[in-house]
Amino acid sequence: MPSGYAIIANGLVKRYTTWERRGFLKRVKRVVEALRGVSFTVRWGEVFGLLGPNGAGKTTTVKIISTLLLPDKGTASVAGYDVVSEPVRVRERIGVVLSVERGFFWKLTGRENLRYFGMLRGLRGRQLDEAVERAVRLVGLDELGAVNKLYEEYSLGMKARLALARALLHDPPVLILDEPTLGLDPPSARRIRELLIRLARENGKAVLITTHNMFEAEIVCDRVAIISEGRIAAIGSPDELKGMVAKSVTVTVRFRAHRAAATSLTGLEEGIAKALGTRNLRVEEEEGSNNLRLRVLVKPGEEEETISRVVAVLSGLGYSVRSIEVGKPTLEDVFIALTRRGEQA
Ligand SMILES: Nc1ncnc2c1ncn2[C@@H]1O[C@H](COP(=O)(O)OP(=O)(O)OP(=O)(O)O)[C@@H](O)[C@H]1O
Numbered sequence: 001m002p003s004g005y006a007i008i009a010n011g012l013v014k015r016y017t018t019w020e021r022r023g024f025l026k027r028v029k030r031v032v033e034a035l036r037g038v039s040f041t042v043r044w045g046e047v048f049g050l051l052g053p054n055g056a057g058k059t060t061t062v063k064i065i066s067t068l069l070l071p072d073k074g075t076a077s078v079a080g081y082d083v084v085s086e087p088v089r090v091r092e093r094i095g096v097v098l099s100v101e102r103g104f105f106w107k108l109t110g111r112e113n114l115r116y117f118g119m120l121r122g123l124r125g126r127q128l129d130e131a132v133e134r135a136v137r138l139v140g141l142d143e144l145g146a147v148n149k150l151y152e153e154y155s156l157g158m159k160a161r162l163a164l165a166r167a168l169l170h171d172p173p174v175l176i177l178d179e180p181t182l183g184l185d186p187p188s189a190r191r192i193r194e195l196l197i198r199l200a201r202e203n204g205k206a207v208l209i210t211t212h213n214m215f216e217a218e219i220v221c222d223r224v225a226i227i228s229e230g231r232i233a234a235i236g237s238p239d240e241l242k243g244m245v246a247k248s249v250t251v252t253v254r255f256r257a258h259r260a261a262a263t264s265l266t267g268l269e270e271g272i273a274k275a276l277g278t279r280n281l282r283v284e285e286e287e288g289s290n291n292l293r294l295r296v297l298v299k300p301g302e303e304e305e306t307i308s309r310v311v312a313v314l315s316g317l318g319y320s321v322r323s324i325e326v327g328k329p330t331l332e333d334v335f336i337a338l339t340r341r342g343e344q345a
Contacts, residue, residue: 006206095167
């Protein structure tokens with residue numbers, strides 16, 4: 001394993017300037033502060049996750065580290081090379097998979113696509129054959145019988161594996177993946193997650209992923225940085241992060257959704273937050289049922305009071321409660337607590 005850190009991000013700041021249309025001819029300049037000083041390090045042999053809600057700055061961060069975007073302020077290095085002054089050396093050492101993968105040839109097979117990209121990386125002859133077959137085997141494209149299919153016939157899962165195979169062609173020590181399992185079915189997502197863990201543990205690679213999926217962060221990542229509104233809210237192992245709210249308990253209330261009741265989920269969340277006097281809560285739809293789920297983080301001893309107030313608010317709004325549980329916080333609860341802190345201020 002090379003010495004030092006695989007990735008160092010130090011005080012990254014990035015602003016986007018956009019022009020918003022106001023009326024027919026008028027355009028107003030708007031500055032979006034995507035990153036407001038993002039710092040973290042990724043070690044060799046670990047999977048590191050940038051976890052945050054939409055618009056938090058995850059993609060902007062990985063684009064800077066992948067040399068696809070320049071920071072306005074701050075520095076970043078990969079394997080000791082600076083992303084701004086030594087981009088070629090950085091690119092030689094990274095494999096990148098962005099969430100919207102473009103650039104594959106629709107009329108070529110998976111293998112032909114990989115051969116083409118391998119040649120762009122300077123691979124030829126036996127070296128190229130071996131690199132392509134190794135990457136194909138690693139991601140399991142051979143098992144799916146997909147290597148000889150045209151790219152245009154690929155399912156989303158096959159496309160994701162091919163993109164990962166392309167990133168692995170030159171056997172880079174650092175892998176950077178933006179939402180690697182977005183839109184994949186559970187078996188395909190599991191396969192990719194297992195592979196990322198293996199590449200870190202067995203091959204000593206540093207793997208940086210972005211995700212807004214807590215479950216993924218908890219099972220795949222050795223360490224996680226929670227990013228919110230362009231700032232890192234916390235960094236640690238999933239257990240360490242859970243320890244931050246370990247002195248809290250979560251109350252989960254499931255209730256039947258019905259159309260006549262309160263309008264949007266956000267509206268409902270706001271109403272309950274006001275009634276309870278806390279913002280450490282979230283309302284969401286429960287997959288595969290007609291239920292809504294409210295999770296609220298409270299101090300031990302406050303459970304009963306919280307439950308009776310939640311039940312009163314919900315029945316006042318015409319919802320019927322299906323079940324109530326009190327339990328230990330999950331990474332999701334940490335996430336809610338940390339990403340809501342800014343809103344409270
Ligand atoms: N090219 C751009 N021009 C203007 N604003 C941008 C641009 N790219 C991103 N932004 C804005 O910068 C902020 C951070 O975006 P970014 O894509 O990095 O977030 P993200 O955490 O990856 O979100 P998502 O999960 O939705 O992909 C957002 O407010 C976004 O709207």
